[in-house]
Amino acid sequence: MILTSAVFLIMGWLAGEMYGENALFSIIPYVLAIMIGGYRLFLTGFKNLIRFDFDMRTLMTIAIIGASLIGEWGEGAMVVILFAISEALESYSMDKARQSIRSLMDIAPKEALIRRGHHELMINVDDIQIGDIMIVKPGQRIAMDGxxxxxxxxxxxxxxxxxSIPATKEKDDEVFAGTLNEEGLLEIEVTKRVDDTTIAKIIHLVEEAQAERAPSQAFVDRFxxxxxxxIIFVALLVAVVPPLFDGDWQKWIYQGLAALVVGCPCALVISTPVSIVTAIGNAARNGVLIKGGIHLEELGSIKAIAFDKTGTLTKGIPVVTDIEVEGNETEVLSLAAALEKASQHPLASAIVKKGEDLGGSFSHLQVDHFTSVTGKGIKGSINNEAYYVGSPSWFIERAVQGIESYGEKIKVxxxxxxxxxxFGNNERVLALIAVADEVRESSFDVIKQLDAQGIKKTIMLTGDNKGTAEAIGKAVGVKEIHAELLPHEKLDKIKALRKTYGKVAMVGDGVNDAPALAAATVGVAMGGAGTDTALETADIALMADDLRKLPFTVKLSRKALxxxxxxxxxxxxxxxxxxxxVVPGWLTLWIAIFADMGATLxxxxxxxxxxxxxxxKE
Incomplete structure (x- = not known):
């Protein structure tokens, strides 16, 4: 369309050289150039004019009609073509910004090898059912969540x-559509239909976010x-007032039309949406889901960030950190692990894992008379001997031999x-075992980076005891620590922080911290991949459960702002x-449209x- 219009413009210009500018043979190609190149523009412009909805298309329509009325057919045609080029550039830039998201749509295969009964069939993803067994060979992409x-x-x-670092997947691990199987043969039970996969949700949420109006965009629209x-009023004054003094109506009507063209807020209108779309697309490509321009802008002006402890600053998985053993370490830990294997206590898994790591063999050990003693520990018999795992106070209460020698170590x-x-038997203590929630290796560096970025206050909010909170808070470098908080108390702390700092972000797991996340200016959820709650409730989700993405997101949002x-x-x-x-009469339609198109570009x-x-990290 632009090319056809340009051809008629050249024909009009050549005809003007041969027959004169106002000859019919030169006017007709100009009119065709205006009609072909400006068809969509006029359609919208006239509709808006009838409704008194004045936007840039309304301005352009009036300017081009005015140019035609005063006989400036060539400049009217040029304005149409340059405006069409400007629109095409705008469309291209928006498409380029969205390309990274669109490419996600093509990542997941459209077909998958499915085993049903004794038959293996290539089936379109739309026809795959929950519970189907999908076979994925090395080098193939996974088509469905499972x-x-x-x-x-x-x-x-x-x-x-x-x-970018591949994750090891084995039995019972979750896998996502669009990810690449690099090494082994996998058999996967499908757990979601194609429209419900994580990648489908990400695409949908990002497209919604890119369409949402940010505060600055709303300001531009109102402006x-x-x-x-x-601008229309100013252009009218330019066209009408000066000729009353010098009588040169054609000159000042032309200047008025040029003022209309240069007044078109093309660049202003596009200034925010292109930035928002580009930033949100870049974030998604880097594993950060930002659910709207408003959240992108808000994060850019955050003054304080509050962190949940468990699963955010720490890994959320208890590990054995210290052991003191009487006798052979592997044998003693094997006995303790055999006893803990029957327990449902959250810390039991840490002792079992430690026993396995030390190479102990305890699967053959039979635990009899297993009993859980609420608030104290567990007991049971192995090879007809009674063993106990529990709190130091329980061992003191039972007056087990040797417990007193551990007093100072327990306090430390x-x-x-x-x-x-x-851990011990009826006669003596056999081992002291210390367990802690392991701090993420990245937490200290993340807090340091945020401090360097000018975040005024980093705060830890946790329901854990004061001693644990202070030890972890000191290790990661947060400036303020609040421990032993119930969910509603975390909410109160966020409200208090907002009064002090204005804009506050809360980083948590998206489930237990839901009230605090909702009350914060921006709620950031850890581990969005595969976590429906995080995807739905958070303003921003760190898809890889990687805290290191937070400084990147703050940097991106500030740059966008x-x-x-x-x-x-x-x-x-x-x-x-x-x-x-306009004042000295130097403005021409050509300068006006080049200024407008140049500003937009x-x-x-x-x-x-x-x-x-x-x-x-990249």
Whole structure:
């Protein structure tokens, strides 16, 4: 369409050279160029004019009709073509910004090898049912979300989590559509239909987020609503008032039309959406789901960040940190692990895992008369001998020999925030075992980066005891610690922080911290991949359960905020400068449209710089 219009423009120009500018043979190609290139523009412009809805298309329509009325057919045609080019550039930039999300749609295969009964069939993903067994060979992409029932392999989950290091997947592990099976043969039980897969949800949520209006975009829309009638009024004054003094109506009507064209807020209108779409697309590509422009902008102006402890600053998985054993360590830990294997206590898994890591063999050990003693520990018999695992106070209460020698060590470990357990029999203590929730290796660096980025306060909010909270808070470097909090008390703390700092982010697991996440200016959930609650409730989800993505997201949002402000300032500045050229009568339609198209192009290119914001790890 643009090309056809341009051909008629050239024909009109050539005809004008041969027959004169106002000859019928030169006017007809110009009219065709205007009609072909400006068909969509006029359609919208006239509709808006009838409804008194003044936007840039309304302005352009009036300007082009006016240019035609005063005989400036060539410039009217050129304005149409340049405006069409400007629109095409805008459309191209928006498409480029959304490309990273669209590419996600093509990552997951459209077919998968499914075993039903004794038959293996290639089936379209739309026809795959929950419970079907999917066979994925090395080098193939996984087509559906599911659970591994057989095999072990390294799976590259970069498309979902942004994490390039492959994750080991074995029996009972969850896998996602669009991820790449790198090594082994996997048999996977399908757990979600194609429209409910994690990748489908991400695409849907990101597209919704990109369409949502951010605060600065809402401001621009409101501004344009009042700005457009003002420009029309100014253009009318330019066209009518000066000729009353010098009588040159054609010159000043032309200047008025040029003022209309240069007043079109194209660059201003596009200044925010291109930035928002680009930033949200970049974040999604790096494993961060931002659920709207408003959350992107809000994060950019955050002054304080509160963190949940368990599963956020720590891994949320208890591990054995200290052991003191009387006798052979492997044998003693095997007995303790055999006893704990029958327990449902959250810390039991840490002792069982430690026993396995030490190479102990305890699967053959038979535990008889197993009993859980609430608030104290567990007991049971192995090879007709009674054994106990429990709190030091329980062993003191039972006056077990040797417990007194551990007194000082128990105090030191407890002051470090560790849970201390004793293992022994009726006669003596056989081992001291300390268990703690392991701090994420990245937590200290993340807090340090956030401090460097100018976050005024980092706070830890936890329901854990004060000793544990202070030990972990000190290890990761947060500035303020609040322990032994119930969910409603975390909510109160967030409200208090908002009063002090204005804008506060809360980082948690998206489930237990739901009230606090909702009360914060921005709620950030850990581990969005495969976690429906995090995807649905959080404003931002770190898909890879990787806290290191937080400083990247803060950096990206601040960059987006800065670029939006630059774009708005530049767009208004260039308009003001061009309008000042009206005063001496220097403004032409050509200058007007080039200023408008140039501003739009510069604003677009400036916004696309957000694609270059990288995660520090890369």
């Amino acid at each position: 659970r591994v029932i057989k095999g072990i392999s390294a799976v590259n989950q970069a498309a979902i989590t942004g994490e 344009a609503k009042y700005y457009t009638p003002v 470990l407890q002051n470090q925030g560790k849970t201390v357990m004793m 800065a670029i939006i402000k630059q774009n708005i300032t530049f767009s208004l500045g260039i308009k003001l400068l061009a309008l000042l050229l 510069i604003v677009t290119l400036n916004s696309l710089r957000l694609l270059g914001v990288k995660d520090k």
